[in-house]
Amino acid sequence: MQKQEVKEEERNSNKKEEKNEKEGDEGTKESNQTPLMALNHISRLCRDVKESIDFYTKVLGFVLIERPQVLDFEGAWLFNYGVGIHLVQSKEEQKLPSPDAQHDLDPQDNHISFQCEDVKGMEKKLKEMKVKYKKRNLEAEDGTTMDQIFFNDPDGFMVEICNCENLKLTPADSQGKIKIPMDRHTPPVETNQNEHDNVK
Structure with missing residues (x-):
């Protein structure tokens, strides 16, 4: 009777250890998942902010948007296609191509x-x-x-x-997990799309 109880305790102990190991592995996997959502913006130094604005809006169709006033240096923000381009007036020529x-x-x-x-x-x-x-x-x-x-x-x-x-x-290996950007990654955007649609 005692031997049977000992074996039962051993089985329960082994199951508990297996459960802890499994939970530990899952916890490690979750902790390894980087909580990134999508590319937010690309920053570019430029010789002439106005010239770069002209290029990115006319050639690539980006839209000039308002910058937070807390940014007290010369530059501009553009946005379209779910990604932003931040232009910064360069003060050092050697930092540019x-x-x-x-x-x-x-x-x-x-x-x-x-x-x-x-x-x-x-x-x-x-x-x-x-x-x-x-x-x-x-x-x-x-x-x-x-x-x-x-x-x-x-x-x-x-x-x-x-x-x-x-x-x-x-994927080239089994370590990474591809995440597809969802709509919620896009910053709140004010558009005048309806206004344009109503123009005849």
Whole structure:
């Protein structure tokens, strides 16, 4: 009888240890999950804030928005497509790309990329606005193709336009967990969309 009770206690003890280990593993997994939601903004130093505003609004369709008055340095905020671009007037020329960089378009250099639903239409717009660009087409192993257009902003920072949604994203290992941005990541936005819709 005593042996049976001892075995029962051992089984209960083993189950408790297994439960604690499982809860510990789950707790570790949860603690390893980074609580990020989405890309909020990209910050760019510029030689001339007004010139950069002109570029990002006319070429890329960003909208100039009000900045918090607490920011007492020269700059501008732009927003569209769920992401912001913050322009900051540079006080040090050496922090900006050299003027020669304006003529260099190396796809392997630092750049930001925007997904585009009409790459040909964007190429036509760049031609009309006399923006120098480089275009290339890539074909993946499965036959999927991707069009890319590279060009520089007024300060030599490179921008890419592509139909990157054609390529399937597959995690290279089992450690990471892909999170898709939800609508709630976008800051509150005041729009005059209805006003525009009513204009005839």
